[in-house]
Amino acid sequence: MVLIKKLDWYIIKKLFSTFFFAIMVFAVISCVIDYSEKVDNIVSKKVPLAEVVNYYKNFVPHITALLFPLFVFIATIFFTSKIAYKSEIIAILSSGVSFQRFLRPYVIGGGFLCLISLIANHWIIPIANKQRIHFEDTYINESNYAYAGENIHLGISKDTYIYFQTFNFSNLSGNRFTCEKVSSTLLKEKLMADYATYDTAKKMWHLHNVVIRTNDTIAESVTKILDTNIKYPFVPLDLSKTDAIKEALTTPQLNRYISQEQLRGRENLNLYYIEEDRRSAQPFAALVLIIIGACIASRKIRGGSGLHLALGIVISAVYIMFMQLSTTFSAKSNLSPMAAVWIPNVIFAGVAFLLYRRQVK
Numbered sequence: 001m002v003l004i005k006k007l008d009w010y011i012i013k014k015l016f017s018t019f020f021f022a023i024m025v026f027a028v029i030s031c032v033i034d035y036s037e038k039v040d041n042i043v044s045k046k047v048p049l050a051e052v053v054n055y056y057k058n059f060v061p062h063i064t065a066l067l068f069p070l071f072v073f074i075a076t077i078f079f080t081s082k083i084a085y086k087s088e089i090i091a092i093l094s095s096g097v098s099f100q101r102f103l104r105p106y107v108i109g110g111g112f113l114c115l116i117s118l119i120a121n122h123w124i125i126p127i128a129n130k131q132r133i134h135f136e137d138t139y140i141n142e143s144n145y146a147y148a149g150e151n152i153h154l155g156i157s158k159d160t161y162i163y164f165q166t167f168n169f170s171n172l173s174g175n176r177f178t179c180e181k182v183s184s185t186l187l188k189e190k191l192m193a194d195y196a197t198y199d200t201a202k203k204m205w206h207l208h209n210v211v212i213r214t215n216d217t218i219a220e221s222v223t224k225i226l227d228t229n230i231k232y233p234f235v236p237l238d239l240s241k242t243d244a245i246k247e248a249l250t251t252p253q254l255n256r257y258i259s260q261e262q263l264r265g266r267e268n269l270n271l272y273y274i275e276e277d278r279r280s281a282q283p284f285a286a287l288v289l290i291i292i293g294a295c296i297a298s299r300k301i302r303g304g305s306g307l308h309l310a311l312g313i314v315i316s317a318v319y320i321m322f323m324q325l326s327t328t329f330s331a332k333s334n335l336s337p338m339a340a341v342w343i344p345n346v347i348f349a350g351v352a353f354l355l356y357r358r359q360v361k
Contacts, residue, residue, distance in 0.1 A: 004105075004108065007092065007097070007102075007105065008104060008105035008108060009105075010105075011105035011106065011109070012105045012108060012109040014079045014083070015075065015076065015079065015105075015106065015109040015110070015113075015290075016109065016113075017079075018075040018076075018078055018079040019071060019072055019075040019113065021075075022071050022074060022075050022078075023064055023071055026063070026067070026071070027060045027063065027064065030059070030060075030063045031056050031059065031060065034056075034059060035056075038139075038140055041139055041140050042139065045139050047139050051135065051139075054131065054135075055131070055132060055135040057128075058128035058129070058131045058132040058135075059132055061120070061124065061125055061128040062125065062128060062129055062132055065117070065120060065121060065125045065282075068117050068282060068283075068286055069282060069285045069286040069289050069319070070289075070316045070319075070320075072110065072113060072286045072289060072290055073286070073289035073290065073292070073293050073312060073315070073316060074293075074309070074312055074313075074316070076106070076110075076289070076290050076293030076294055076297070077293040077296060077297045077308050077309060077311075077312040078297075078305070078308075078309065080293060080294055080297035080298055080308075081297040081305040081308040081309070082305060084297060084298055084299065084300055085300060085305060089102070089298050098360075099298075099356075099359050099360050100360065102294075102298070103291065103294055103356070106290050106291065106294045107287070107290075107291070109290075110286065110287045110290035110291075111287060113286065114283035114284065114286050114287050115283070117282065117283040117286060118279075118280065118283040121278075121279035121280070121282060121283070122250065122251040122279050122280075123250050123251070126247065126248055126249055126250045126251075126253070126254075127250065129247040129248045130248035130249075133244060133247070133248050150165060150166050151163075151164075151165065152164040152166075152167055152174070152239050154234060154238060154239060154264070155264035155265035155266060156232060156233050156234045156264055157233065157263060157264060157265070158263060158264070158265050159181055159182050159183060159265075160179065160180070160181050160182075161179070161180050161182070161265070162177070162178065162179045162180075162232065162234070163176075163177070163178040163179075163180075164176065164177055164196070164239070167236070167239055169236060169240070171197070172197060172198040172200070172236050173195055173196065173197040173198070174195065174196055174239075175194070175195050176192075176194070176195075177191075177192070177193040177194075177195065177196035177207065178190065178191065178192050178193075179191040179232070186215070186217065187215060188214065188215055188216070189212065189213070189214045189215070190212070190213045191207075191210060191211070191212045191213075192210070192211045192212075192213075193207035193208060193209060193210045193211075194208050194209040195207075195208050195209075196208075198235065198236050199229070202229065203231065203235075204229045204230065204231045205229065205230050205231070205232055206227065206228075206229050207225075207227065207228050207229070207230060208226070208227055209226060209227075210224065210225040210226075210227075210228055211223070211224050212224075212225070243271050243272075245257070246271065246272050246275040247275070251276065251279060254272065254275065254276055255276070257272070258272050258273070258276075268331075270330050270331050270337050271331055273330075273337035273338070274327050274330055274331065274337040274340055274341060276337075277337055277338045277340075277341045277342070278327075278341045281341040281342050281345055282341075284345055285319070285344065285345050285348070288345060288348050288349050288352050289315075289316075289319070289348065291352040291355075291356065292315065292348065292351060292352045292355060293312060295352070295355035295356055295358070295359050296308060296311060296312070296315075296355065297312075298359065299359075319344055319348060322343070322344035322347060322348075323341070323344045326339075326340040326341070326343045326344060327340050327341065
């Protein structure tokens with residue numbers, strides 16, 4: 001059984017206090033910058049104060065989760081460098097404490113923070129993002145989804161595809177509606193309507209001036225109907241969904257959404273798989289960076305704490321670059337999404353191991 005002793009509590013308290021102080025300062029700065037960018041929309045649309053406060057209540061978790069590994073890393077380097085230059089680490093190691101034992105509170109404290117991050121990434125942050133995105137769509141984004149655009153295609157099952165030439169959300173109707181049912185390379189049925197309107201009460205689509213062409217490989221038939229109601233497995237909101245929706249879904253919801261999109265025949269879902277795997281990989285990255293930070297900052301070097309922080313910022317930039325490159329390769333090519341989010345972690349875990357071995361020697 002691992003007992004947490006005074007040394008462990010001392011370092012854990014330093015880690016937590018520095019980490020939460022860094023979050024508080026950065027959150028205030030981020031909110032001020034974000035408000036300065038959105039103030040014109042907020043004032044012109046007379047947004048209620050309660051909604052603005054609620055928006056920033058959800059904005060803070062979003063920005064914190066986005067940069068969580070870097071917050072932990074910089075906090076680790078900052079307080080470790082401070083106690084190193086007060087010769088506290090020399091005193092600890094000179095008393096017979098091994099470097100491995102010295103790292104134990106870093107792992108314990110970092111593991112606790114990473115567990116919180118893991119739970120938040122999968123369940124809490126998506127709920128906050130849903131409210132944040134709703135606020136931005138309502139008051140900030142100019143389009144507000146009033147007009148979905150032209151030439152809209154959507155797969156509603158593996159063999160059924162719908163098309164709108166144009167669609168307008170103000171009246172939930174679209175022009176030149178088409179629904180095609182395909183079997184392998186054969187077009188079995190094609191339904192065409194001058195326009196389609198969604199009935200929110202009946203949850204059905206009202207089609208006007210319908211022409212249905214069917215093909216059974218032997219003969220083709222044409223049926224004309226003036227008006228009809230058909231229930232399709234999609235709603236108007238599906239026509240406007242963007243990739244930003246992945247941030248507003250809890251992991252169980254995200255899994256269901258991916259399964260639904262697969263059923264509809266969507267081909268490239270890598271961005272959604274990346275988001276799913278990133279939620280688990282990010283906390284592990286923070287733990288790795290904590291070990292790297294402790295190994296780097298525990299030694300006195302010329303340049304003091306400033307050099308340690310500069311080195312930490314450089315390592316953070318390299319980590320972000322690796323993550324961006326790998327996720328881009330996954331989104332645009334055939335690289336596995338899981339590999340994309342874990343490759344930077346594996347590389348930096350190797351760096352952490354080498355630094356640890358060097359310190360032990």
